[in-house]
Amino acid sequence: MAIHEECGVFGVYDPAGDCARTAYYGLYALQHRGQEACGIAAINDRELSFHKDVGLVGEVFHEGILDELNGTMAVGHVRYSTTGGVRRENAQPLTLNYVKGTLALAHNGNLPHADELRTRFEYQGAIFQTTSDSELIAYAIAQARLRCPSVEEALQKALSGLRGAWSLIVMSPRKLVATRDPWGFRPLCMGRRGEAVMFASESCALDAVGARFERELGPGEIVAVEDGQVRVVQKPVSRGNLCIFEYIYFARSDSIICGQSIHEARRRAGRFLAREYPVEADVTVGVPDSGLDAALGYAEASGIPYGVGLVKNRYIGRTFITPGQDHREQAVRIKLGALRSCVEGKRVVLVDDSIVRGTTSRQIVSLLREAGAKEVHLRSSAPPFIAPCYFGTDIPNKDELIACRYSVEGIRAQTGADSLGFLSLDALKHIIPDAACGFCDGCFTGKYPLAL
Amino acid sequence: MAIHEECGVFGVYDPAGDCARTAYYGLYALQHRGQEACGIAAINDRELSFHKDVGLVGEVFHEGILDELNGTMAVGHVRYSTTGGVRRENAQPLTLNYVKGTLALAHNGNLPHADELRTRFEYQGAIFQTTSDSELIAYAIAQARLRCPSVEEALQKALSGLRGAWSLIVMSPRKLVATRDPWGFRPLCMGRRGEAVMFASESCALDAVGARFERELGPGEIVAVEDGQVRVVQKPVSRGNLCIFEYIYFARSDSIICGQSIHEARRRAGRFLAREYPVEADVTVGVPDSGLDAALGYAEASGIPYGVGLVKNRYIGRTFITPGQDHREQAVRIKLGALRSCVEGKRVVLVDDSIVRGTTSRQIVSLLREAGAKEVHLRSSAPPFIAPCYFGTDIPNKDELIACRYSVEGIRAQTGADSLGFLSLDALKHIIPDAACGFCDGCFTGKYPLAL
């Protein structure tokens, strides 16, 4: 599997027009899901136009472009910055002509069998101009459309032959169709604002554009919007297995997924962590931004006061020049500042969302010690990463994962912390207590809901 | 007085070279003090070179530019984005040739009598190519230099004739000279890293580059660095009157000013606020980012649990397209997301750092109500703004200041909050208990330490 990616998608039908602008604001709210590239495709009087490029939403779009796109339907996409080749060609939505006219696709997810599938298409004479899985899905739809009377049925047929993760929005000149894979790996929800209908990876994007959250799409569900009419083309097929890392890290904390608040899940993780790994300490400090919620939970459950011990520099962007080889260790100082008044002479519980390679943790522990912390007790609100993700998340190779190379004690030693605790797998399952769905925790267990 | 500005300055002498790069990281840490424009000037083997432009530090500089600047001394500047004309010409450091060669100046502050002073110079035949006060200071230095044997003495003489606010770093081919105005309005500190000597508006910039904080410069103090030797040219002349709004809003919370932690001052403000304006409520919510510290203090003192009720979008940048006239109210939704799980059915204490025009407060109150808050009790950790600032802060005109137009009850009604409390002037004085200096609170009192 060549490329993993975490992305965000947004789709809007609005008879009042200005859909590109609505998509722009929706993508702004989903920017945390992908900072490499972005794009918007819009339908104006049945004509497709689009704009996409490498960069943040605020960099790629300006007023003139939005005015030109305009439209009564639009789909948007933000794409994750994987290390290495950032290719403009891979920016989405994918736009294409096929037997029935034009299509635009925005896709969040991953097909673990992409290579196999690509080869199969190639043996039919297909050509591929990107390295994204979306192009494969597009081919599958185009082929299915030859035998199906509508785009939504073609989509249904095409996806029925695929295995993997996708939250997908497809736009034809007359229809907006949204769907999730039958395993329900990636989130997708639906909302309304007056006569407008919208789909988004996370509910925070609906809030941002002033839409009312209506519901989440179920695993395998297909919903089509045409002339303002919403029609369920295919009902949910399973309870699903949502990526549990959405709760730990990916999603924005004001989003609601599977009926559960992301912020509450993180806080709950912190509370469990306090129970599983208690310690005598003076202050609980979270690593901003993603460790703050769990730190608050840890503080609440442990009684160890919540403190602001680290401040994040809000201005580090894509163009930040990393300090050279000699000063690599210094990078963390530019990204994070330690609050001496908070940690000096104190025993600190340091809560982070997860520990991947361990290098950042080591630097933060060291930063706190320099600021006078007497002890630093590291807590991870996720269990150790031990396995790859085949469903849309860019987990590093096993040889880069610190938990594949060291025991918990070994990791502690590597990070220089005085003690270390990872949330248990058992507790993990309870951070989303009444979820309407099951979960995939393959990256922590090596067990996946889908045979590979 | 035409232009107010809040800025950040950084200066470095390092015999090991690479000073432009050090300044770059220092400016990154000071970026919160100015996002309009930035620049770095460096001395390489007695030759001055520079680069400056409109934009963030990460946008204006790239590796090639830093390599070209290089140098064993550098000064850097970040400039605040005032509304209206963002002129590239006003970017600093100001670089110039004068009777004794080249100079670079980086200036944070404001001269209230600038117009008068400018006219005086113009009547001597001077020309002005920018609208910044720095050019006035430069003229004063250039004239003083005709009668003074060194740049630091010229600086001393020139400044002795000026009244206003300045934290200033001046670089000649051989010397780096740093100084604060005799009233001590704006902060400036000094640090060391090996043989390197540095000056910065805030200590967080020293931390970012791995320098050890040594001390703050006193009001009126002039310090010169030459060949690594640090010499006090003029001793502090007063206890000073530091801008109290640095503690409330400007400075980064991990900085230390007048020996006091910014974060602790804000937390203390929150604690006083809880005592002065108690309320029965279920959760304390801060407006991110600048209201969070005070909210924590409020929660601590009131016993009302601290909650994360608002999430800030981290990607809103300079190029953000504001929603059109019809949707102006919507802008806040894109910038802030409300956490329904935190506030629904609850009585919320909403803590912000200050209330200026009142429009943002009204939108946030409304956002929380829509997310289900039963009551919203607004608390400002600063007293009401009632007067302009003449010393480097961009306080709006009186007719825009809500506290100049309404009573506290009127402001409450305007914002739609259930109750409202402003930190008292009396409490304000106590948020920095053992400060080594006095304070200017002119914007809250109309009384200034310097006759105008």
Place this chain on the structure above:
Amino acid sequence: MAIHEECGVFGVYDPAGDCARTAYYGLYALQHRGQEACGIAAINDRELSFHKDVGLVGEVFHEGILDELNGTMAVGHVRYSTTGGVRRENAQPLTLNYVKGTLALAHNGNLPHADELRTRFEYQGAIFQTTSDSELIAYAIAQARLRCPSVEEALQKALSGLRGAWSLIVMSPRKLVATRDPWGFRPLCMGRRGEAVMFASESCALDAVGARFERELGPGEIVAVEDGQVRVVQKPVSRGNLCIFEYIYFARSDSIICGQSIHEARRRAGRFLAREYPVEADVTVGVPDSGLDAALGYAEASGIPYGVGLVKNRYIGRTFITPGQDHREQAVRIKLGALRSCVEGKRVVLVDDSIVRGTTSRQIVSLLREAGAKEVHLRSSAPPFIAPCYFGTDIPNKDELIACRYSVEGIRAQTGADSLGFLSLDALKHIIPDAACGFCDGCFTGKYPLAL
């Protein structure tokens, strides 16, 4: 037929490497064939990389990009700026993955039956991401490759089923294959520099990179280069019908096509014109740049002295802001300056390469009269345009062609000239006297070498 285009292609195999740079210089020499977009794809140790964008060669490429591309093989492309949508997606070379790995294609030409062909592929489930014919050719190759043992044989098979115009360079990880359509519409030649082998639309590109012109490819010929060995895969199949407008306008005057100098052909056209449309006059003036050669020929044959009566502004680029509606007539004054000293009080023969819409001619005639010309006798070194081109040239619609709407006398009246003469079709045939090929003059006759 949706899109006409005139383009330039360049291909190079050089074991010494640095092929992207060679292609860059080659494209510079072909820039007159297309100013909309350009691109280079290179093979480095069997790996394909590429860069392409909207803009001129000098805008799209910089040193760093060329260094990254590098390579021992490269293909490049420049694309013509048709009015309307300049889409980045249409920039070439087209790069793709297919059953046997990667391919890059650079294409100059047009398939008149593209829509039909596209539909046929779509009915096999194909998707199209660009609007260029090159994608069709790529599909045809990919399909043929399934049944052919090599890329060059697949190319042969694929092209055998196509009708239209193409000068095409295809690059696989190991081979560079160049070919022309069997009708020979578009030029393509081959050269060598040491061990390097190169292909280019025009010989001027070989001169630019210091390569020795070897020969032109014949109609239908396919040549493959592998490990430095040049092999003729398919021999020329006909005498061919080269686009005669290459001689009149497209090609650079220092190029040699079909063994004939472009400059000489233009000069000869001018000489014939002098014989066919003699006039009593004082000076012969060419419209720069493309009318100068013919003007020189007219002057030589008529004995009316050659004069420089018009100067072209060399700086008008893609970003030129056209004068508004009220001043449209003024545009010509910015592009061309009249030399009063040359034309004042004189009878002027004004020679242009062709007359398309007539608007520019009218403006130039008027410009010369204002500069004092007593008479202006307009001569076109091409016959009147009366029919569309289906083979790669962007001739406007018939309703825009002045010769489809007016008689010669009517055109004269429209342009305001005192007399008007178009080169005759008969003379046109003789401007390339000993050409090794036949010609397509469909735009002047409506008769094409290929049934449509």
Place this chain on the structure above:
Amino acid sequence: MAIHEECGVFGVYDPAGDCARTAYYGLYALQHRGQEACGIAAINDRELSFHKDVGLVGEVFHEGILDELNGTMAVGHVRYSTTGGVRRENAQPLTLNYVKGTLALAHNGNLPHADELRTRFEYQGAIFQTTSDSELIAYAIAQARLRCPSVEEALQKALSGLRGAWSLIVMSPRKLVATRDPWGFRPLCMGRRGEAVMFASESCALDAVGARFERELGPGEIVAVEDGQVRVVQKPVSRGNLCIFEYIYFARSDSIICGQSIHEARRRAGRFLAREYPVEADVTVGVPDSGLDAALGYAEASGIPYGVGLVKNRYIGRTFITPGQDHREQAVRIKLGALRSCVEGKRVVLVDDSIVRGTTSRQIVSLLREAGAKEVHLRSSAPPFIAPCYFGTDIPNKDELIACRYSVEGIRAQTGADSLGFLSLDALKHIIPDAACGFCDGCFTGKYPLAL
């Protein structure tokens, strides 16, 4: 003398407004006088605004900027690209505040005593933010204005104390003032279009904007425009000494300077050259673009037919990547193509406008030989450069001037030509037979009209 520069200036007063746009087109026509940087300052209802940057007119300005500038008066400037530091700070017009408000200055010329003058100002306490002489002139005006009742009188007074070359346009909120230095080194002319009044370095800029050429300003003349009234503030003071190199190279061939056509002067130079250095040859070839006029004159006088032997690549821009050290010789091939059909087997007279370092000449001679020329006889329509210019032209140092290092025979050998002839100084004087002015030929003689 630190910096030489050749520039172009344009000024316009037009009660109908849109002056920035008029200046834009005027600068386009003057672009050949400077390609490094450009700028426009405009007066809108007494308010000054401006835009300037490094780059060509077409790169620096876009529609939105021109709309913002707008105005009823404007001055524009194009600046020459000297090798080395292209500093944005040096872009003009220089805009400033002084005792009486705002001023904008656009300056073409050079002050040979700039250093001395700068020192004098510095000893009065002045600071300099650019390295351009314009800033010196601005100071002089600002000081004079203290004692003069109007800007034009201040200008008169200020300039009376200066020695050197300037064609200068100064704009105050109410007036546009144009002037030339008393020695008349640089050209400046005036035109009208309806109620609009314009000034330009060359008449071609007046033609471009549809203005009627009225007259040239005389040496030392000062003309002020206020509310549409044109007033001569100071009459011409001498016959003047126009830079003769304007005729040879700088000016555009459709311009008229001192009442004489540039094109005719160049053609006349070619004719004299034919008489002074006749040769038996078959074809006369000019080096495009600046050698073409003289080549035509040579052909006319010698009877040796004029031929197009070299074609210039029209797309080489500022961003062209020069071939590396190993291939430096190749650069000429990319810039110029030789027409084999024109020169093969022939004896060629090669006419260029001048020979500076000799390297380009050598490459062109070699290019022609490779294209089959039997003999190449080089002719320069300017005498040998033997001395620096102190008046606004960027003549290289003596050690780079080939004529300072070699005899004519030596230069011939260096360039590889079969024979070589430079226009004589005597003939040079006659290429502008009835000029209304005298000339400065200091670069060819070392004798200047102004003691240094």
